[in-house]
Amino acid sequence: MVVGHADEIGYQVQHISREGFLYIVRVGGTDVALARGHRVIVHGAKGPVTGVIGSVPIHFQTSKGEENAVKIHELFVDIGARSKSEAEKRVRVGDPITFKISWDKLGDDLYTARAADNRIGIFAAAETLRLCSQLKKLNACVIAVSTIQEENGLYGAGMAGYALQPDAALVVDVGHATDTPACDFKKHGEIHLGKGPIISRGSVNHPVLVEKLLKTAEKRKIPCQLSTDPRFSGTDADAIFVQRGGIPCAVISLPNRYMHSTVEVFHAGDLEAIAQLAGNFIAGLAVNEGLQVRIR
Numbered sequence: 001m002v003v004g005h006a007d008e009i010g011y012q013v014q015h016i017s018r019e020g021f022l023y024i025v026r027v028g029g030t031d032v033a034l035a036r037g038h039r040v041i042v043h044g045a046k047g048p049v050t051g052v053i054g055s056v057p058i059h060f061q062t063s064k065g066e067e068n069a070v071k072i073h074e075l076f077v078d079i080g081a082r083s084k085s086e087a088e089k090r091v092r093v094g095d096p097i098t099f100k101i102s103w104d105k106l107g108d109d110l111y112t113a114r115a116a117d118n119r120i121g122i123f124a125a126a127e128t129l130r131l132c133s134q135l136k137k138l139n140a141c142v143i144a145v146s147t148i149q150e151e152n153g154l155y156g157a158g159m160a161g162y163a164l165q166p167d168a169a170l171v172v173d174v175g176h177a178t179d180t181p182a183c184d185f186k187k188h189g190e191i192h193l194g195k196g197p198i199i200s201r202g203s204v205n206h207p208v209l210v211e212k213l214l215k216t217a218e219k220r221k222i223p224c225q226l227s228t229d230p231r232f233s234g235t236d237a238d239a240i241f242v243q244r245g246g247i248p249c250a251v252i253s254l255p256n257r258y259m260h261s262t263v264e265v266f267h268a269g270d271l272e273a274i275a276q277l278a279g280n281f282i283a284g285l286a287v288n289e290g291l292q293v294r295i296r
């Protein structure tokens, strides 16, 4: 099973004011500090509704820094409605909200986009499946899965892991690239864009799977970077790992800058390398490939 999650972080309409402004709650780990000044889409039953997250004009801000520490209940979305009843013609409490921002290319190899976390995971899963389909001989049955509700609780992955009961799961997600002035290698580890996929070690990452992935990478000359998941991975692997008495999992991550912002940045070559790594790993599997951990 090769997994990427389809959902993205955002907001949900919690309250519509008498004046027609929408008050919101977070879905997943959305950074409230980055919200104001963005265009958003409220996904209403009758179709998408464009809105903006309003802010206090700088001219009205009193003490320095005060206005920057905005709280979630102070954020509001303006959809151009003049009253609550007018707003309710287009949106309802509970409607999901996503940012209205597209992708761009940065330099030669880098891309910026919202929700690279984790559309790239679905791409990698689909591309892995495509690469496997080109092989003449394949010993494994490969299932590419696009899961739901990762950001708010890993729910879809738990369901898919239980239902499919795979012999092993490769979970593709984004990992923190720490090669920016905002990060400290000593605190966050050292991960660079363009130096290949991240292979995680610890907790939900099955040691035999991890070693097999690293061997595949070495054999195919796919550069990889290592990171740690000492307690959990924060990915779909956490939910799949515990199904059916335990499913061997490994997290393969795409180095990603500015996680959970609207300007996530990644390297296209790293993404292609993930599919290459997963495809070659699967191609190398024998019938009844043993994944037992040897106890010495």
Ligand SMILES: [Zn+2]
Pocket: 117, 151, 260
């Ligand atoms: Zn995420």
